[in-house]
Amino acid sequence: VMAGLSLLLGRILAGRVLRPLRLITAATRRISAENLDERLAVAGPADEVKELADTVDGLLERLEASFVAQRRFVGNASHELRTPLATMRASLDVAVAKPEPSAQTVALAGRLRTELDRVDHLLDGFLLLARAQHGALGAPAPVALDELAREALAARAADLAPKGLTVDDDTRAGARTRGSRPLLSRMVENLVDNAIAHNEDGGTIRLATAHDAGGARLVVETGGPVLDQERVDRLTEPFERLGADRTGSEGSSGLGLSIVAAIVAAHGGRLVLLARPAGGLRVTVELPAAAGTEG
Known part of the structure; x- marks a missing residue:
């Protein structure tokens, strides 16, 4: 009888101890790159379980900051590159607009415009990728x-x-x-x-x-x-x-x-x-x- 009672009490205590760990595990699995703003936020006494949860929350906070910084960099860099590209296009227009531009100048301007269009397309892709990854959907x-x-x-x-x-x-x-x-x-x-x-x-x-x-x-x-x-x-x-x-x-x-x-x-x-x-x-x-x- 005592052995059965001890086994039952052991299971109850083990369940109570493991339940917070199971909750932490389930919550951690739900968090991905798309919802790094979520936190475990475990309440309760300052024991080993809460210390573990707080450590995971600290890790998530650092990961979120890193992801946000990376996406912000891509967006800002893409915007900044618009200015030199616009300057290049203006310089090409000036060169071609001169009286009787040489055939070589016109041909070179055409090739450069093609390459500038490709860079513009690439920058558009970077901006859209950063926007989508950042979850900037606007009003659904x-x-x-x-x-x-x-x-x-x-x-x-x-x-x-x-x-x-x-x-x-x-x-x-x-x-x-x-x-x-x-x-x-x-x-x-x-x-x-x-x-x-x-x-x-x-x-x-x-x-x-x-x-x-x-x-x-x-x-x-x-x-x-x-x-x-x-x-x-x-x-x-x-x-x-x-x-x-x-x-x-x-x-x-x-x-x-x-x-x-x-x-x-x-x-x-x-x-x-x-x-x-x-x-x-x-x-x-x-x-x-x-x-x-x-x-």
Whole structure:
């Protein structure tokens, strides 16, 4: 009897001791780069458990400060670089505007403007990436993914023809999420741009939207050669490309899919990149459904 009672008391005491540790473990697992502002904030006596929780909170505070500083640096540096770029453009305009500029001057100005456009595009990517990673969504609003997809396709009709690309538009109404329309629009535009730039001549692009109780989905599929899934998994990292085996890679900023990943994460969604067995790439974006959306 005494042995059974001792065992029971031991379990009760062990449960009371371990319960705070389990709560700390569960709370720590919920915290990621997107919610580093959360703290454990364990109350109670100043014992070893509270000391552990306070240590974790201190670590989270230092990590949050580091992440914020990094994102602020990217944004500030990108803004600061606008001034010298504008000065360069003005200098080119002055040189070309002189009476009877030489053919070499005009040709050089054209090449330099092309490079300046590429730098501008890269800076835009940096700013958008910093904004998305910082969670600067603005006032959230209901957004229809099928509308964004059709708008992106319509704006890029002239880019589809030269490569002879065929578009299979399977977008349907009802796939609605809630968030920043400008950011979500850029997300869809980047996916369509990626599908056009990294496609083979005469290839296909399929866009589809769907919704259910789990949320809203957007799927973008392209044809092409069979890709390596391990390399595809790294495409959301900045400046990561598949290389020469994807047509157009050399002209890419390397930020397109990393921006997509940041926007999806900022909206509490999930991004899946899949190398299709038949060749090409399948990109799936899963986002929370807007309130009131029927499955």
